[in-house]
Amino acid sequence: MKIIYSKERYIRHSRHVARKAFKRRQKRKAILKAKRRAMQGKSIIEKKSANKFSRYTNITAPKNFSFLENTAGVISFLNSIERLREKNKMVYVVLKNVETIDYGAITVLLSTMFKFKEVRIGFNGDFPLNDEARRLIIESGFFEQLKKETNGRSTYHIGKDNQIITHARKNVSSELGLPIMRAATRTIWGEERICQGLQRVLVELMQNTNNHAAKDRKGGKHWWLSINHDKVRKKVSFVFMDHGVGIFSSLKNKELDSKWYGWQEIIKRVGISTDEEILKLLLDGKMHKTVTKEKFRGKGLPGIKQTLDRNQIGNLHVITNNVYANVENNDYRLLTNVFKGTFLYWELSEKNINKPWTIKY
């Protein structure tokens, strides 16, 4: 044995192993030192939280976390999260710097969280330091849902009655319109009223998600509906969204036997080429007429624009793929990035058409 240990070859090997072990120890020490430095001045709670989520990737939400005001910023944030989900990486959403938040962004965040939970990838986040932003996100039920199991369900009800309530389903649930309309009209008029336009919008959107959101099959994607009651302003706002392929991607997937097949060439001939022009044409019902040469009957998505034109709803916004539209103000814009899905926002208020409640149930 003594002969082996004293051999030059063994000594060289032994030195090499020792050097590598030393380097590993130094590297580990440097990591721990950096961690200790990062924790300096932090409270015990913050230290515990940092340790718990050390394997999560932090994604910081924009200060203006409003999907309607800062659409491109929120989409960029969502796409960063989505890229990590595709790589099966856990995400920690940093909300502490958020100063402004809207119901659209909250709904998008809630639905994104469920995408992570469905595939059992870790998703967590902190509270905004801003009081109003914190209040809104707490009322949405976001943090309560973080702790719950999804179990692959197709239906969710999140939030508290008459504040922010979020429903998520895959099929067309027209019966959901009854409690929604009763509660909304009580907030606005102090009594139950019929708003047929609201029910039409809900059913059309549910049907759209069910039929077109998934590339391969009907009912493959959840739709999300968030309702916020503003009792002071007597206004109820609605957010409806899905993480489907989006309106333009869905149109581009039209098959050979569809009467919409080849629509891109047809509309190019009439001078329409950009996506924001296409969305306007689509909502106005002119796209249908241009492509199919048939008279528009208000079916599908354009039927929603009709409810706005009839003053049955107000303040309609549409965000899909690379287009933002404030439909009421006729403001259609091309975005710098792409939202994978369809998002609609609208309001119901005292100025919208309503009728006395005659429903028997």
Next chain:
Amino acid sequence: MDNKILVSIANDFSITPGPRSKEEGKFSGEAFRLNILEPKFKEAVEKNKKLVVNLDGVLGYGTSFLEEAFGGLARQYGSEKVLEVLELVSVEEPYFADDIINYIKDASK
């Protein structure tokens, strides 16, 4: 009233009419057509009566429900026959009757 058969969507079917087809959700246009509209339509044709469909008393309609129910009926029995037998009542939202007539006319194309 003897020469008329009455159908009320709200009373005989649902106050929350839903999607186009049964697979998409409850209270579909397909279910309404198969279970209520078509049997009543056949009865009206056999007895040489008018079929009066009352559209009032519901929360609202999606366009697909109306197209599937009435357009679907026209696809089976022809637009002319359906328009001859059918009478629509829509006091609350009069435009529904016009929409349905257009769906019936379009169904034969």
